[in-house]
Amino acid sequence: MLEYTLRGGPGATAEAELEVKRSRFLCTVVRVASEADARDVIELARKTHWDARHHCSAFVLGSATEPSQVRRSNDDGEPSGTAGRPILDVLNGRNLIDCVAVVSRYFGGTLLGTGGLIRAYSDAAALAIDGARAQHRLVVRERRELFRLALSHADAGRVEAELRQHGVTVLGTDYAAQAVLTLATDAPGAVDLAARVAGVTAGAGTLEPAGAEWVDVAP
Numbered sequence: 001m002l003e004y005t006l007r008g009g010p011g012a013t014a015e016a017e018l019e020v021k022r023s024r025f026l027c028t029v030v031r032v033a034s035e036a037d038a039r040d041v042i043e044l045a046r047k048t049h050w051d052a053r054h055h056c057s058a059f060v061l062g063s064a065t066e067p068s069q070v071r072r073s074n075d076d077g078e079p080s081g082t083a084g085r086p087i088l089d090v091l092n093g094r095n096l097i098d099c100v101a102v103v104s105r106y107f108g109g110t111l112l113g114t115g116g117l118i119r120a121y122s123d124a125a126a127l128a129i130d131g132a133r134a135q136h137r138l139v140v141r142e143r144r145e146l147f148r149l150a151l152s153h154a155d156a157g158r159v160e161a162e163l164r165q166h167g168v169t170v171l172g173t174d175y176a177a178q179a180v181l182t183l184a185t186d187a188p189g190a191v192d193l194a195a196r197v198a199g200v201t202a203g204a205g206t207l208e209p210a211g212a213e214w215v216d217v218a219p
Helices: 035-048 084-093 113-134 153-165 187-200
Strands: 004-006 013-020 023-031 054-061 070-074 099-106 138-151 169-175 179-185 207-217
Touching (some): 023 035, 035 054, 054 084, 113 138, 153 169, 153 187, 169 207, 179 187, 187 207
Antiparallel strands (some): 023 099, 138 179
């Protein structure tokens, strides 16, 4: 199962607005790296939309493949289960992780009922996320094996360009006595990566394992 987040690192944002029977639902989805960051986003929504009646929220941190994943939701005064949980269900249904969604509601004078609230909060969150997807602003989050490749400064630019052309994920390059590229691949791809490096460096490049981490990958 692929899991997604917003492109651009922590702080990346997607927004949408929905009107239902004169009530306005303003959704902000923000990529975050911690629960503290998620709560800061929620608090900022309260301050930004200080005159809104409710600021309902949900967030998902970490991959569903890890027991440490955190999922939270809050109805913020709406009837229980009509706001925070529907927002969380949208995040889960679209496999969005490392994000918080806040929906600020300006009451329009008409009660929407339980079903109406659930649909409105769900639709507002879905609009923001689906809009980001349509704009190609979502990336896949995958755990990748990391390798370092030391090269001469003269060869580094050419090798990096050729590796990228062949679909190798290059996370960055550090320049010191040598240029050191950090490469990422899934576990089955490590053998292919070694062969690719050997090809573009005429056998002179040697990969060194450098652990593993979660990285952004183009879908």
